[in-house]
Amino acid sequence: MTKHEPVIKEDDVVIRPTQAEAEDAVRTLLRWAGDDPNREGLLDTPRRVTKAYGEWFQGYGQDPEEMLQRTFSEVEGYQDMVLLKDIRFESYCEHHLAPIIGRAHVAYIPTDRVVGISKLARVVDAFAKRMQVQEKMTAQIANTINDTLKPRGVAVVLEGEHHCMSTRGVHKHGVNMVTSAMRGAFDSDRDMRREFMSLIGNPTNKL
């Protein structure tokens, strides 16, 4: 997707502003903060900020379902959990645009096909690099893996530190939000869920 294509999200179509309009918006925020966008040190800042936005929010141009299309069938006899744990993610809260920094743990129980393990981390990133609410991101990751791979079960746990809570507002440091989404066998089978939880360890000790 190029920079000026419309972003299609569900039923809404968002027409992207031009580069010049985006840079003007950054100048407005610089003035809102109380500084002068025309002073030398800030002259290139609008261009840099729009470039940084391209990186921070690159998930809008990515299709997580597409990432899970390539699967492998040469795994005869493997019917148990596959877990990718401690996947660092960087996301942005949709209320304040402040970073949410954390770790994701993603497990699934394949049926006859497995996916390349890096793809689970790519799916996490594709949803993280958007404006997010942690609960929504957790469900999106679980639902995408569930709907695309149709495995016996999917488990997703996210632990995140919300910088909108640590650098402003309530100013609470070292607080982690933990969210989970269980599908299929992880939802219905308590032993399976317990095995997943014991494999990922105590979430709050690891950020």
Ligand SMILES: Nc1nc2c(ncn2[C@@H]2O[C@H](COP(=O)(O)OP(=O)(O)OP(=O)(O)O)[C@@H](O)[C@H]2O)c(=O)[nH]1
């Ligand atoms: N449930 C949930 N809340 C979030 C997430 N990210 C940020 N928040 C919260 O969203 C809420 C927004 O509350 P508001 O009262 O509208 O905004 P605010 O006045 O900036 O609130 P304070 O952060 O308390 O100063 C805050 O309580 C944030 O902590 C998230 O991923 N999930």
Ligand SMILES: [Zn+2]
């Ligand atoms: Zn926030």
